[in-house]
Amino acid sequence: MKKEKDSILKVEDLHKSYNETEILKGITLEVKKGETKVIIGPSGTGKSTLLMCINRLVEPDSGRIYLEGEEILSSKNIHKIRQKIGFVFQHFNLFDHLTVLDNVKIGLTKVKKIEKSQATEIALKELERVGLKDKSELYPAQLSGGQKQRVAIARTLAMNPKLILFDEPTSALDPELIGEVLNVMIDLAKSGMTMVCVTHEMGFARAVADEIIFMENGVIVEKGPPESMFKNPQKDRTKEFLNKLSQLYGKEENT
Amino acid sequence: MEDIQVIINSFPYLLKGTLVTLELTLFSLIIGFVMGVIISFGQLYGNKLVQFIFLIYERVFRSIPLLVILFLIFYGLPAIGIRLDPLIASILGLGLRSSAYQSQILRGAILSIPKGQLDAAYSIGMNKIQTFFYIIFPQAIRIALSGWTNEAAVVLKDTSLAYALGVVELLRQGTYIISVTNRPLIVYLICGVIYFILTFSISRGLGKIEKKLAIPGYETRSV
Amino acid sequence: MSFFEIVESSWVYMVEGIWVTLFLTLISVIIGFFLGVLLAVSKTYGNKLFYYISYVFIEIIRGTPLLVQLFILYYSLPVIGIRLSPILASIMAFSLNSAAYQAEYLRGAIQSISSGQMQASLSIGMKKWQAIRLIILPQALRRFIPSWTNEFIYLLKYSSLSYIVGAPEIMAQAKFVASRNFEFFQVYLFAAIIYFVLVTIFGEIFRFIEKKMKIPGTLTYARNQI
Numbered sequence: 001m002k003k004e005k006d007s008i009l010k011v012e013d014l015h016k017s018y019n020e021t022e023i024l025k026g027i028t029l030e031v032k033k034g035e036t037k038v039i040i041g042p043s044g045t046g047k048s049t050l051l052m053c054i055n056r057l058v059e060p061d062s063g064r065i066y067l068e069g070e071e072i073l074s075s076k077n078i079h080k081i082r083q084k085i086g087f088v089f090q091h092f093n094l095f096d097h098l099t100v101l102d103n104v105k106i107g108l109t110k111v112k113k114i115e116k117s118q119a120t121e122i123a124l125k126e127l128e129r130v131g132l133k134d135k136s137e138l139y140p141a142q143l144s145g146g147q148k149q150r151v152a153i154a155r156t157l158a159m160n161p162k163l164i165l166f167d168e169p170t171s172a173l174d175p176e177l178i179g180e181v182l183n184v185m186i187d188l189a190k191s192g193m194t195m196v197c198v199t200h201e202m203g204f205a206r207a208v209a210d211e212i213i214f215m216e217n218g219v220i221v222e223k224g225p226p227e228s229m230f231k232n233p234q235k236d237r238t239k240e241f242l243n244k245l246s247q248l249y250g251k252e253e254n255t
Numbered sequence: 256m257e258d259i260q261v262i263i264n265s266f267p268y269l270l271k272g273t274l275v276t277l278e279l280t281l282f283s284l285i286i287g288f289v290m291g292v293i294i295s296f297g298q299l300y301g302n303k304l305v306q307f308i309f310l311i312y313e314r315v316f317r318s319i320p321l322l323v324i325l326f327l328i329f330y331g332l333p334a335i336g337i338r339l340d341p342l343i344a345s346i347l348g349l350g351l352r353s354s355a356y357q358s359q360i361l362r363g364a365i366l367s368i369p370k371g372q373l374d375a376a377y378s379i380g381m382n383k384i385q386t387f388f389y390i391i392f393p394q395a396i397r398i399a400l401s402g403w404t405n406e407a408a409v410v411l412k413d414t415s416l417a418y419a420l421g422v423v424e425l426l427r428q429g430t431y432i433i434s435v436t437n438r439p440l441i442v443y444l445i446c447g448v449i450y451f452i453l454t455f456s457i458s459r460g461l462g463k464i465e466k467k468l469a470i471p472g473y474e475t476r477s478v
Numbered sequence: 479m480s481f482f483e484i485v486e487s488s489w490v491y492m493v494e495g496i497w498v499t500l501f502l503t504l505i506s507v508i509i510g511f512f513l514g515v516l517l518a519v520s521k522t523y524g525n526k527l528f529y530y531i532s533y534v535f536i537e538i539i540r541g542t543p544l545l546v547q548l549f550i551l552y553y554s555l556p557v558i559g560i561r562l563s564p565i566l567a568s569i570m571a572f573s574l575n576s577a578a579y580q581a582e583y584l585r586g587a588i589q590s591i592s593s594g595q596m597q598a599s600l601s602i603g604m605k606k607w608q609a610i611r612l613i614i615l616p617q618a619l620r621r622f623i624p625s626w627t628n629e630f631i632y633l634l635k636y637s638s639l640s641y642i643v644g645a646p647e648i649m650a651q652a653k654f655v656a657s658r659n660f661e662f663f664q665v666y667l668f669a670a671i672i673y674f675v676l677v678t679i680f681g682e683i684f685r686f687i688e689k690k691m692k693i694p695g696t697l698t699y700a701r702n703q704i
Contacts, residue, residue, distance in 0.1 A: 055601055057597055057600060057601060079600070079603045079604060079605050080603065081603075082600060082601055082602065082603040083602070083603035085601070086601075087597075087598075087601035089594060089597065089598060089601075091592075091594055092594075093592075093594035093595060093597060093598035094598070095595065095598070095599075095613050095617075096595070096617060096693060097613075097616050097617045097620065097693055106602075106612065107602035107603065107604075110604065110608060110612060111602060111603040111604055111608070112603075138694075138695075139693055139694045139695050140695070141693060141694065141695025142694060142695040152598075155598075155602065156601075156602070159602055159603065
């Protein structure tokens with residue numbers, strides 16, 4: 001008997017406005033355990049805002065968000081909840097004054113209050129997972145963009161989250177460096193991590209996405225599995241956008 | 256209450272003191288500006304000797320307390336035959352000190368203009384003088400303005416040091432009033448309020464000028 | 479008297495003044511630092527009340543002359559029964575004054591830290607004050623160092639104001655010496671040279687420290703000049 005996969009994240013009718021402009025106009029989506037969802041769409045349509053609402057770095061105006069069944073918008077202990085949600089930023093946001101190792105450790109020692117030597121063990125394990133164990137004593141300023149982003153991923157992994165949100169993780173990287181980060185993300189997806197990614201990287205989407213969500217002007221225009229979205233988009237806007245993307249980024253051969 | 260009477264009675268004297276304070280501020284800033292321009296030009300465009308002399312000048316006047324400068328001028332110069340009255344000595348001291356800082360403000364502003372501006376000017380055929388007047392100076396002035404606003408407020412507050420030379424500016428007037436009325440708290444507080452109004456007005460006033468001169472879309476770069 | 483003779487005969491007195499000057503400067507800049515951190519954090523992260531209290535305090539201090547603040551503490555407080563010694567009044571005045579300026583410099587440093595640092599801290603579950611203490615302040619304080627050393631040198635110069643209320647620092651000693659040998663110009667010149675040397679020495683020490691403190695891989699932040 002097939003076991004129904006657990007729902008990790010459920011977003012219901014999320015609204016957010018800045019000043020007079022409504023950025024999110026009623027977003028609803030669900031992510032089950034182990035799924036990878038990729039959100040695509042033109043810039044400024046609220047994709048980043050959506051992600052930031054999920055871990056409440058931005059407070060939505062109305063709607064509900066359930067993490068493993070628990071509603072989180074009404075919770076007072078948001079910092080506890082954030083431990084379960086990983087967030088990878090477009091601009092890495094590594095702690096500049098700390099070494100690579102300390103960057104990954106600090107969540108463990110100061111937030112989870114794990115004892116130092118155990119924290120070091122966990123941190124080194126995650127750094128090895130992203131391929132940067134040998135750089136643990138360097139500072140962020142001494143790393144390349146791709147390395148910084150991988151350390152950022154290690155930092156979120158160390159917290160053992162239920163779900164990781166990726167906000168255009170490769171958009172700030174030089175082209176040659178994008179691959180190393182995407183490879184880490186593909187490995188993560190294949191190992192069963194639940195992920196929501198905002199990205200333009202269609203190759204990545206094709207490789208691991210369970211569903212592609214197309215957002216524009218604060219609403220979800222269309223969503224579906226990669227094959228049907230790429231081959232047979234229902235809405236015209238989706239078709240247009242996907243065409244533009246493949247023009248810019250080149251059509252990928254099947255991975 | 257008696258205190259209100261004190262306040263009302265002391266107003267004319269405090270006003271006189273304020274005028275002296277403003278006088279000190281204005282003339283010191285003018286001296287500071289004229290000398291500051293000369294020094295900054297010398298440092299930017301002069302030969303090595305000129306640059307060296309002005310560098311020493313700047314270092315000296317920024318490393319010595321204003322009080323020492325005032326004392327050297329007022330108490331020290333008579334030993335070599337120059338006897339100045341307290342007001343002149345104060346203006347001279349404040350002015351010389353200000354010139355060292357103003358030259359830096361102006362020099363920093365001019366240096367912060369990107370080299371690309373010069374390249375563009377030369378490439379349409381301007382000579383050095385034209386480039387300076389039409390391209391560098393208009394932009395440098397706007398950048399220097401925020402530094403000047405700060406300097407004006409600094410000089411205004413520093414005029415209180417003229418007290419030590421016996422100049423009857425605002426603070427000394429306050430002290431005289433206190434010696435008669437024996438109300439040190441009220442009187443010095445009022446002096447403080449007057450100073451605050453003055454510095455506030457300068458900042459606001461120059462701030463308005465900054466806005467008026469601002470080039471749309473062009474943020475003031477910090478020097 | 480030749481300059482050399484003056485230096486020789488007054489040297490001992492001047493050194494006494496130097497100690498007082500250094501003492502005043504150091505204590506005031508340190509108290510000013512701790513107070514300044516409090517003000518800066520209140521103004522940046524505090525609620526409306528903290529913000530306004532810090533704002534008002536800073537505006538008033540920065541809008542009035544240091545000498546007036548010193549006079550109020552030394553001459554006016556006795557009215558309500560608090561009689562301070564010249565040194566104590568000077569330390570209080572300099573500390574409060576310095577706190578206001580240091581707070582603004584620090585606030586500038588805090589704001590220069592990208593908002594992404596706070597976002598990243600919150601996103602791994604830190605509470606706001608944890609993020610301020612562990613992530614924001616350590617970086618802001620590093621950026622604040624040039625301003626702090628500037629402030630030290632500023633106080634070193636303006637400590638001379640305490641002469642006016644009778645503290646026995648360099649200027650007071652100079653006056654004492656000059657009133658005995660009547661060589662006003664040369665004695666004050668000596669005092670000027672002492673200040674020049676002190677400022678230069680501390681300037682070099684600070685430049686060295688700043689070099690040592692920089693995070694590997696980053697540029698040193700430009701000294702803003704005072």
